[in-house]
Amino acid sequence: xxxxxxxxxxxxxxxxxxxxxxxxxxxxxxxxxxxxxxxxxxxxxxxxxxxxxxxxxxxxxxxxxxxxxxxxxxxxxxxxxxxxxxxxxxxxxxxxxxxxxxxxxxxxxxxx
Numbered sequence: 001x002x003x004x005x006x007x008x009x010x011x012x013x014x015x016x017x018x019x020x021x022x023x024x025x026x027x028x029x030x031x032x033x034x035x036x037x038x039x040x041x042x043x044x045x046x047x048x049x050x051x052x053x054x055x056x057x058x059x060x061x062x063x064x065x066x067x068x069x070x071x072x073x074x075x076x077x078x079x080x081x082x083x084x085x086x087x088x089x090x091x092x093x094x095x096x097x098x099x100x101x102x103x104x105x106x107x108x109x110x111x112x
Contacts, residue, residue, distance in 0.1 A: 021095035052110035062107040
């Protein structure tokens with residue numbers, strides 16, 4: 001598995017900030033910045049967004065992320081993850097080029 005440093009290098013960014021469309025995401029600070037306004041993310045939101053970014057334009061499997069962030073892929077955790085995806089969609093809605101797509105039966109895909 002690739003480490004966080006690999007994501008930053010691949011993004012061509014040596015700082016802790018990752019550009020997602022018109023947003024700037026900082027995993028360490030757990031913030032999302034848009035047009036000078038910084039919004040705080042929860043630990044789980046930040047980690048979920050990190051894994052979506054790491055797998056940009058690819059399907060992020062539900063079971064993988066559930067085991068990674070929730071420790072188990074049972075029904076209740078899956079419903080909880082859907083709520084977090086909805087929260088991230090709302091937080092990223094200012095840039096219409098960014099989409100988190102539900103790939104039915106498999107997982108989610110972040111496109112930007």
